[in-house]
Amino acid sequence: MKSSTKDKIKGSVKQAKGAIKEKAGRTAGNPNLQDRGTAEKVSGKIQKKVGDVKKVFGK
Numbered sequence: 001m002k003s004s005t006k007d008k009i010k011g012s013v014k015q016a017k018g019a020i021k022e023k024a025g026r027t028a029g030n031p032n033l034q035d036r037g038t039a040e041k042v043s044g045k046i047q048k049k050v051g052d053v054k055k056v057f058g059k
Contacts, residue, residue: 002054002055003051003054004051004052004054004055005051005055006051007047007048007050007051007054008047008048008051008052010044010047011044011045011046011047011048011049011050011051012044012048013044014040014041014043014044014047015040015041015044015045015048016044017037017040017044018037018038018039018040018041018042018043018044019037019041020037021033021034021036021037021040022034022037022038022041023037024037025037
């Protein structure tokens with residue numbers, strides 16, 4: 001599997017995990033968990049974009 005595809009998959013997984021943590025934190029009233037979820041979700045989006053860039057440049 002190409003590195004760009006791996007980055008996209010890992011990014012999607014991070015985004016999903018982050019969204020779950022964010023919602024769990026909001027539901028439980030735990031702002032720390034909510035913030036960690038938001039950060040993980042953003043990290044996943046960035047990793048997906050890295051995969052897109054790699055695909056464009058053929059790496």
